[in-house]
Amino acid sequence: MSYADVNGLRLWYEEHGDGPPLVLLHGGYGAAEMFAPIVPALAHRRRVIAVDLQGHGRTADVARPLRYESMADDVAALLRYLDLPGAQLLGYSLGGGVALRTAIQHPDLVRRLVLVSTPFRRQGWYPEVLAAMSGQDERAGERMRGTPPHQLYTRIAPRPQDWPVLWAKTGDLLRREYDWTPQVAALAVPTLLVFADADAIPVAHMAEFYGLLGGGHHDPGGDGTARPASRLAVLPGLTHQDIPTTPLLPHVALPFLTHQLH
Template sequence: MMSHADVNGLSLYFEEHGSGEPLVLLHGGLGAGEAYGPTLPALAEHRRVIAVDLQAHGRTADVDRPLRPETMADDVAALIAHLGLASADVMGYSLGAKVALRTAIQHPEAVRRLVLVSIPCKRDGWFPEVRATMDQMGPHLAEPMKQSPVYELYARLAPRVEDWPTLIGKTSESLKRDFDWSAEVAALTAPTMLVFADADSVRPAHIMEFFALLGGGLRDAGWDGSGRPAARLAILPGTTHYDISTSPALPAAVVPFLDAPLPQRA
């Protein structure tokens, strides 16, 4: 099912696939929900996947506001309410993971479980060369980027193809913003899973720092598993930041976490 939801002055496009426990799926920068490729139907085999096109991406037209994970998180929470759901599992990749994380921070009641794929919780978590590339991005790249696969997707789906330079400009501005959400991560209440590539754009030291903020990697779990943290961490072999979202290893890693019993609240 394909539809739009009017939320926060935005006509937010989403598609629904499958049935069962709801899972909101958020794509990466310059992408769209369908860019998950084979991952989407694999996730939808036993759950109701709600694949969203974020502001200015895919079939969701841009509006007069910057691209911010914080405002897009408000859109996601509003969509969950629009669908009449008390809460939903939320999974995001790259930009979508930033939005998913902010949704859990800003609207904890709306997020049942959280899956974050290939994203740091502070800008310093990216490798230096990745940050340097982000700093070099700007509106001047809009024309040459028309030769890329991301433009092919955009041109096929966007309600206003002429907004492409605006999207590149807003994306480049957003990528340059510093952020450090460590304190908010440490206070998360939703069970959280982190997923990274073994050749990711995120520094391995930061991956462990991120996991530790969630209570992971701090002690031995014990022979009976009683010391196991609520959070989970997966490193997917043979993947990078750029192909992890379509790897068959991604749903294989994530589905057991989504299917596990929720931990009892104290």
């Protein structure tokens, strides 16, 4: 467990296991602990590096807004700090957006990408989810006091009093429109998309995302040799909230990260 001084930020990370590097990026209002149930399975085959993003967990906030692009630059700076060119990234929700932007902005640093419950444009969320995101602010943060995410933040954050600030900054991020269609279509890094079958993202958006990565356009042939390098997994019986902790996640991610792609 350590800090890396990158981009004017003291970025916290912890390491587990041995093998090719796999960086884990948590969801909004979370921390590296979000992946605790699946880290042992991943660390059996990988050098797992779990990061606390700007203003989350043990990484204190700095005087800049929360943006996918700047947090992606932080992750890239960490990879360079650790001398890890060609790392694999696994990001969930907010962290998935950061992982995707890292691959877009720094393609030389990312070998494979696993995006969990992540849309490629803001309108990829269900309308009711977007409405809830639009209402996130300091007052919403006050209402979340005493919940498990707040309890974790209070226990590990360098400045626990910044909880309302995190909500205000995250709300500002989540209200911003974005559409990364051209960048996703041009993405060269092999990518595994993982969603819950009852996710906060419609199945149609999952299929569209996979299509941008080259999937679902034609029959791959009997031996599958004409299939794209990227993959799509829809995990049954799960929601957006419980997908990052299911044992099914390492079960589908590790073969993709490990096997030679044709």
